[in-house]
Every structure is written in structure tokens, then in C-alpha cells.
Amino acid sequence: MNVTEVFSKINVELKDKLQFLDDKPEENLESTIKALWLAAAGLPVSAEKAGNVSLPELNEDQLKKLNKLIDFRLKNIPLAYITQRQSFMGIEFKADKRALIPRKETEILGKKALELSHIITKSKGNAIVFDVCCGAGNLGISISCLNTKCKVYASDISEEAVALTRENIELLTQNEQVKVFKSDLFSEFESNKFHGKIDLIVCNPPYISSAKVVKMNPEISSNEPVLAFDGGMLGVKIIQKLIADSPRFLAPQGWLVFEVGVGQGDFVIKLLQKTLIFQKINSTTDNSGNVRVVFAQKSPLLN
Numbered sequence: 001m002n003v004t005e006v007f008s009k010i011n012v013e014l015k016d017k018l019q020f021l022d023d024k025p026e027e028n029l030e031s032t033i034k035a036l037w038l039a040a041a042g043l044p045v046s047a048e049k050a051g052n053v054s055l056p057e058l059n060e061d062q063l064k065k066l067n068k069l070i071d072f073r074l075k076n077i078p079l080a081y082i083t084q085r086q087s088f089m090g091i092e093f094k095a096d097k098r099a100l101i102p103r104k105e106t107e108i109l110g111k112k113a114l115e116l117s118h119i120i121t122k123s124k125g126n127a128i129v130f131d132v133c134c135g136a137g138n139l140g141i142s143i144s145c146l147n148t149k150c151k152v153y154a155s156d157i158s159e160e161a162v163a164l165t166r167e168n169i170e171l172l173t174q175n176e177q178v179k180v181f182k183s184d185l186f187s188e189f190e191s192n193k194f195h196g197k198i199d200l201i202v203c204n205p206p207y208i209s210s211a212k213v214v215k216m217n218p219e220i221s222s223n224e225p226v227l228a229f230d231g232g233m234l235g236v237k238i239i240q241k242l243i244a245d246s247p248r249f250l251a252p253q254g255w256l257v258f259e260v261g262v263g264q265g266d267f268v269i270k271l272l273q274k275t276l277i278f279q280k281i282n283s284t285t286d287n288s289g290n291v292r293v294v295f296a297q298k299s300p301l302l303n
Ligand SMILES: C[S@@+](CC[C@H](N)C(=O)[O-])C[C@H]1O[C@@H](n2cnc3c(N)ncnc32)[C@H](O)[C@@H]1O
Pocket: 099, 100, 101, 102, 103, 106, 132, 133, 134, 135, 136, 137, 138, 139, 155, 156, 157, 158, 161, 183, 184, 185, 204, 205, 206, 207, 227, 228, 229, 238
């Protein structure tokens, strides 16, 4: 059988067996089979990229491997953990169970943060950026690749996530433009080197309430680290700490930008207003009109 015939046969076999999650819109029957096929051929790419790559013929061993990878997927192992690749902001990241799989919806945050970074580097020439709760390092690394005038400090409380970020830094960046640290939010940065010096803080924090975390789809809850989701009883524990602590690190007129869960926008905006430290408090919505990103600038009068 040739490539087209094998592909069609697998397509028919899997049509009613695979499930796809709303928060991974890039995954469908065709992109999944293509990504698994390319991984079996030793050419791993993300589901997003697989759509544009033509499939090579597979030898007998590679066909066996493809069947094994299909079995993993049918057992609900996330596609990105099988291929070890996930696209974010057009960049191919290494992904594995050490950290959350970067989501398409987080590109709303990535794009806003990149836009703010360009505003800063246009006026100052360069920018110092924090990516806290960095996971696989996707936000900080994509900002550094797409705005080379940024120096990025990434951090995460999970040692495993930090190790994965380090591998993505080696894979995707040059010139020590991105560094990563294990840190409980800002704890490793409490020094004069960082206080009042940061131009942009970007964060995709855990923001799902503990009660909802246990009810998540098993593909997520059985595979991705719970630490990436659990935002405490009301879901906003880390966000509250982020808003309280970031002014200490932001330079005057520095920006804080972060992702929020659906329905959290109004509450979070009020929290920012209450501090009397931030100005230009604003938000970005998704295609359904939900606030998904909140951003604010530290007042120029505060040190
Ligand atoms: C929603 S994931 C975001 C990962 C990545 N930035 C992204 O956008 O795909 C949240 C991350 O926050 C980390 N985290 C949870 N609590 C933390 C804390 N107190 N301090 C630092 N990182 C934390 C988790 O380990 C996880 O990697």
C-alpha cells in the first residue's frame, strides 16, 4: 500500500475512536494522524506544523512504531507528549509531561506581551522581562525570539518544568538571552538587582479552582501536572499574589500582563484598581468575548 492508502485506512479506523479537546483546536483527525506518522518516521513535529508537511513512506519498523503511537493516543496520552512537540507563537517547542502543554488560547497572552515588549524596546532600546510560572518556557522564549532586544528571566516552582525550559532555551535561543530559575513566584529575585528594574512581567498562572481541577477531562488530569492548574479554593490565589508582589519588581511604567480564566476578568481588574499602583488597566478578549488577558502599567510616579 502507498502512503495515501495507508493514511486513508488509519483515518477510517480512528474516525470514531479519537476525542478532541476544545482547548487544543489544532488537533483533529488529520493533524493527529500526520503528527503520529511523522513521529514514527523520526521527524517529530507539532500537530499544527504536521498539517503542512508531506508524509514520507514508512518501512516495516516505522509502521509498527506508528501503530504503537496510535495505541498511546487511544489510551488518552496527549498528542504533544507522544510527539514531544508543541507549536506556540509559530515556534516548535519541546513538550513532555514535566510541564503543561502550551495552549493555543495562551497565544492571546503571548501576542499582547510581545506587543508591550515592542512598545518598551522602541522607547528604551531594550527590555528586561520576567516570565513567571514559565512551564515549558514558551512565553519567555517566544518573546525573546520575536523581540531580540529583550532579556528574559523565566521561573517556575516546579523543578521538572525548569529542566524542560532549560532544554527549550538550549534548543531555541542564543547568547544567553533567556535564563531560568526555580522560584516560588518572585522568591529567587528578591534583591536590588531586580527590585524596580523589570520592564515587563508576563505570567500564565494556575487559575482553576481546586474543586474544578479534580473534574477536568482525564486526558488532562491524568497526564499534565496538577500544579499547572490549581489556583486554590477560588482559583485566584496565585493571581492575587502576582498583583501584590509585582509592583516591587516593576520599573516605573513597567507592565504586568497575565492570563485569567473565563469569568475572572472583572474581579481581577478590580483587584488591580484597588492597589492604586497601576494605571492603564485593560484587557483582551477571546473570539467569544471572554476576558482572557489583563494588563496594567505601574504608575510612573512610583519607584
Ligand atoms: C498554567 S501553567 C503555565 C505554563 C506556561 N507558562 C504556559 O503558558 O504554557 C502554570 C505554571 O505555574 C507553575 N506554578 C504553580 N505555582 C507556582 C508558584 N507558586 N510559583 C511559580 N510557579 C508556579 C506550574 O508549575 C506551571 O508550570
